[in-house]
Amino acid sequence: MRFVARVLVRPKAEVRDPQGEAVLAALRSLGHDVAEVRTGKEIVVTFQAKDEQDARATAERMGDQLLANPVIESYSIEVDRDVVKAR
Amino acid sequence: MRFVARVLVRPKAEVRDPQGEAVLAALRSLGHDVAEVRTGKEIVVTFQAKDEQDARATAERMGDQLLANPVIESYSIEVDRDVVKAR
Numbered sequence: 001m002r003f004v005a006r007v008l009v010r011p012k013a014e015v016r017d018p019q020g021e022a023v024l025a026a027l028r029s030l031g032h033d034v035a036e037v038r039t040g041k042e043i044v045v046t047f048q049a050k051d052e053q054d055a056r057a058t059a060e061r062m063g064d065q066l067l068a069n070p071v072i073e074s075y076s077i078e079v080d081r082d083v084v085k086a087r
Numbered sequence: 088m089r090f091v092a093r094v095l096v097r098p099k100a101e102v103r104d105p106q107g108e109a110v111l112a113a114l115r116s117l118g119h120d121v122a123e124v125r126t127g128k129e130i131v132v133t134f135q136a137k138d139e140q141d142a143r144a145t146a147e148r149m150g151d152q153l154l155a156n157p158v159i160e161s162y163s164i165e166v167d168r169d170v171v172k173a174r
């Protein structure tokens with residue numbers, strides 16, 4: 001079966017986020033009253049797995065092995081069955 | 088009132104995603120049976136607005152002005168009241 005995992009990778013709260021700081025400065029220079037900006041990455045992986053439990057375990061292994069740096073980032077995972085996309 | 092807008096910026100389906108292709112190759116080299124990888128950016132903006140309607144309009148203006156490149160990217164927005172964070 002095909003599954004789609006959405007992995008959201010964010011810098012930990014105590015880690016600096018230079019990209020977010022740049023966006024904050026740019027939004028302020030455009031006149032927006034912005035207090036804070038944090039940025040993260042979304043990685044959408046379509047892959048084969050036996051069942052939903054296997055898919056979740058596989059997605060977590062991908063996160064630990066490659067997608068997130070556990071020293072400075074945390075991540076969350078959503079797993080769904082892949083439905084045929086009408087593109 | 089303070090609001091938090093989560094802006095998800097993704098390359099359009101017909102646009103190449105070199106970062107996603109690199110992640111796909113890396114996951115395959117680790118032995119995962121992956122069909123496709125797409126990457127996007129999450130930008131979480133905390134800002135002042137009069138009410139929820141104003142907050143949504145402001146977040147859309149931020150998306151159009153700065154956060155997304157409409158030629159190659161599409162974006163979606165979720166707006167919520169900012170609750171005091173227990174960090």
